[in-house]
Amino acid sequence: MTVLGPALEEDTATYVFAVCGHVDHNTLTALPGIGVSFPVRPLPFGALTAVVQHVEAAHFSEDAWRARLSDERELERCARAHHDVVSAAALRGPTIPLPLATLYRSDARASQALRKDAERFRTVLRRIDGRVEWAVKVYAHTPPTPATAPMAEKGRDGSSPRDGRAYLERKRGLQKRREQRHDEALHTAETVDSALRAVAVASRRLRTHAQEPREPARTQVLNAAYLVDEKRGEEVARTVLELRRSTGADIEMSGPWVPYSFVGEVGP
Numbered sequence: 001m002t003v004l005g006p007a008l009e010e011d012t013a014t015y016v017f018a019v020c021g022h023v024d025h026n027t028l029t030a031l032p033g034i035g036v037s038f039p040v041r042p043l044p045f046g047a048l049t050a051v052v053q054h055v056e057a058a059h060f061s062e063d064a065w066r067a068r069l070s071d072e073r074e075l076e077r078c079a080r081a082h083h084d085v086v087s088a089a090a091l092r093g094p095t096i097p098l099p100l101a102t103l104y105r106s107d108a109r110a111s112q113a114l115r116k117d118a119e120r121f122r123t124v125l126r127r128i129d130g131r132v133e134w135a136v137k138v139y140a141h142t143p144p145t146p147a148t149a150p151m152a153e154k155g156r157d158g159s160s161p162r163d164g165r166a167y168l169e170r171k172r173g174l175q176k177r178r179e180q181r182h183d184e185a186l187h188t189a190e191t192v193d194s195a196l197r198a199v200a201v202a203s204r205r206l207r208t209h210a211q212e213p214r215e216p217a218r219t220q221v222l223n224a225a226y227l228v229d230e231k232r233g234e235e236v237a238r239t240v241l242e243l244r245r246s247t248g249a250d251i252e253m254s255g256p257w258v259p260y261s262f263v264g265e266v267g268p
Contacts, residue, residue: 017052023093038055051095133255135255237253
């Protein structure tokens with residue numbers, strides 16, 4: 001969350017979605033944006049343009065944002081609305097998405113602050129021009145724990161040494177298989193990453209996600225983003241398909257996306 005400047009005191013504040021070279025006003029007017037009461041519109045600053053929207057200041061103060069974003073549904077709605085505006089602008093040319101909830105007290109404050117980063121914005125726009133982001137994830141699968149065999153003949157104290165040893169051996173064998181599969185998955189992840197970096201102009205290894213409760217046997221071992229020339233999208237898809245066939249790995253691919261992972265810390 002990026003609420004900038006002193007506490008918002010005016011009736012409206014300026015919400016900034018993105019920065020681009022130029023965007024057609026008509027591309028934005030049909031979008032509801034984040035606040036819906038005011039139109040999404042371009043805000044020129046020098047040779048660049050910000051995509052902005054007036055919002056009701058009382059509903060977008062820092063405290064109001066905290067309350068809003070603690071609601072999972074409201075957080076999803078805001079994130080989708082933000083992404084929809086960024087995506088619409090990106091259809092017309094390279095676009096730098098700014099973080100969710102980037103707010104200024106006025107258009108004048110927004111323009112003044114964004115001008116300070118104009119050179120950095122231009123550098124990033126040149127970098128992502130004609131390029132898109134593809135996301136790739138690789139998963140390892142943990143073998144299920146076998147059911148414990150029924151106890152056989154017991155001694156006087158009710159114990160069975162043979163069963164105890166067999167149980168420990170099964171546990172050790174299961175742990176060894178898990179470790180082997182995990183090591184193999186990590187090796188596969190490196191193979192996947194290496195093959196896709198050969199297609200991309202840049203790549204980023206992102207933090208892997210924790211196991212989902214509904215899929216406890218599925219562990220993410222690679223979460224990566226690749227910046228790729230638009231014309232090479234089919235090559236990315238073919239590469240992932242070939243990797244699935246050659247490695248047998250569980251590989252997920254999504255995109256093309258606006259290059260969120262490659263704009264760096266370009267917010268004000």
